[in-house]
Amino acid sequence: MHIPTVLAANVEHFQVLVALFLMLAAAKLMAEIFERLRQPAVVGEILAGVIIGPSVLALVKPDDIISIIAEFGVIFLLFNVGLETKPQSIFKVGGRATAVGVLGVILPFVAGYFIALAWEGNFAEAMFIGAALVATSVGITARVLGSMGLLDTDTAKIILGAAVIDDILGLIILSLVSSVSKGSVSPAALAKTAAAAIAFTVFVALVGSRVINRLAPRIAKLKLDKPFFTLGLILCFGLSVASAYVGVAAIIGAFLAGMALAEATEENHGMHKLTSGVTEFLVPFFLVNIGMQLDLSIFRETSTVVLALVLTFFAVITKFIGCGLGGYGLGAQKMAQIGVGMVPRGEVGIVVAQIGLSLGVIEPRFFGAVLFMAVATTLIAPPFIKFFYTFDRDGDGTPDEPEDVDISGDFARIG
């Protein structure tokens, strides 16, 4: 491509601009098509990534800068979801969310472990494949529910809470698996990692909102233009950094930051609109980047194809059943909503697989199969989420709502 020589200093900027333009345009074209087909726009945007990515047209190649912008996308997505989530509403379903999170971790891990052994993986490899099946990408579900205006349903709160539990358990498993693969398991170090992650999350969830509520009158008095939006951005980045520092995903920090601000900014529509501008701008890069990870070249080997399909099948089934069981007592539809809401693995599964590859623990065929599973579960779930949230069994024109079911049931009751 012709680029004026005088701009040589800016060639990299130019290429990034071109890549982002193509990602945005492709995402929104596909979103429009999917909306017209009454399918979830997220699926269209992820498929846009598959199409422009290395597997098909090879117009854009995932790289560091794109993956960082993609991460900003999911960070703001969870920040935005947090803004609409009052801490109390999550605490209320805490026991239930824990049940969903725990059950949704055990079953997929076991399935991944044994599938990898069946495909002649070694012990460390099997542990890694198990770990890769554990982590839910809650961003996808949050996006679908958000665009349907359903983030304030009971089951949405349970899914969000369970995703936090899920991420912490995922961290612990990943730490365990990584140290196994290095041949040295230190229970003390593991306990420290787990304790730091849990302490951080619980502390911020409990204290964050109170601190912000108390400071709100002072924040409003700042001379700074748009004080709540500005403080929100700083808190979002700050807690993302802090949570990455203690080892949980940056998006958990972003979610906690949003939740801390939820009460104080509830009526602050201007601030929410500004934040959602950033989110709407960045999220397409997150979705397209997931699609671009799909590597169809694994389909050259039949055994890898079968592995990828089996892995995907069990990734869906075990999360659906495990998390659905966590919702036992809420009725079949809500159990299905929870189950399907936890299915997408998205960027989290991909990151686990990348760590396994970088540690030299997993073979390329396993890596390829996990990538396929991560993208496929993310594409499969949204239509089912839409279905189970709009399905109307009793024909009264609204989705079925089992009445008066106690959704605050704790783990003990169903455990």
Next chain:
Amino acid sequence: MHIPTVLAANVEHFQVLVALFLMLAAAKLMAEIFERLRQPAVVGEILAGVIIGPSVLALVKPDDIISIIAEFGVIFLLFNVGLETKPQSIFKVGGRATAVGVLGVILPFVAGYFIALAWEGNFAEAMFIGAALVATSVGITARVLGSMGLLDTDTAKIILGAAVIDDILGLIILSLVSSVSKGSVSPAALAKTAAAAIAFTVFVALVGSRVINRLAPRIAKLKLDKPFFTLGLILCFGLSVASAYVGVAAIIGAFLAGMALAEATEENHGMHKLTSGVTEFLVPFFLVNIGMQLDLSIFRETSTVVLALVLTFFAVITKFIGCGLGGYGLGAQKMAQIGVGMVPRGEVGIVVAQIGLSLGVIEPRFFGAVLFMAVATTLIAPPFIKFFYTFDRDGDGTPDEPEDVDISGDFARIG
């Protein structure tokens, strides 16, 4: 810094997050302080960059990713300004803007050229220093005027129009200077570069708005969520890429994209709010990144210090006088508004210097002095912009407005 080993795959993301957090927090802290001192917040945000950058605390180092995010900042800043600028309002002051742009290019170039010769620079070096003094960073002025709600004044329109002319002339000079430094000047190639830049800008400015206005009813009917915002983002990126491709700055494309949408989205406050969310998020990185470029180590050599100060002095004076003269007939206050509005060199001067350095044409001491000039002019201008836009000579409680002055005067009249 401790980072859990399992996150090794994400160390780079972590570091970027930390850097952006520090930039944002420092920028907004300084903005608050400057607002309290009744000084322009932009100056505080640029100084935040000086403080956390390599010159002082060395907390954050400018790098590729930061500079790309900074560029997004100025792209969205100009896109946002474009959204508030109807094409007609710029066309009306076209002759005047051309006069301002041309005069504001000639004087600084000549000054830079002779200063470099006086400091024993060679011919190619002198040409480059001249070129570095030419380019105005309109983002800074637009930011100050925008935050004062003065973007719809006559002089703001003249400054915006002149900045477009200025950028095109800057491109032509830079092409000329680059080919001189390579020892081969091709008038045909130069003419082609100039023609492409002018044709692109004029074509988009004339046609863009009409096309969008005609398509507006169809855009509104898209199934896509937030259709105008989404199309706006795509157009902004698309025209940024296109303008970079023909050789003018990406921000010119972004400004033209905003302007094309200005009429169709005039009443669309939701869309403007979403866009300004993105702008407010990204602009601090642009400002802080400018400040981080300042390299105080040049102050070790007295002759370089003097060079930097002389360069800065003449950079301010020649733009102020040159552009001010372009406003001849509008009265002293408006002339001063225009003159001071064109003073900041910001990122544009820095890019020219970087190109000179990468071509091996300019020595490090000249590079350091130009960086100093670019940052210093950007820090000096905002308080004066504020002053000349709020100065009230006749004591009637409002800024002086020379009445009934014809601001559409063309270049011929004053030439």
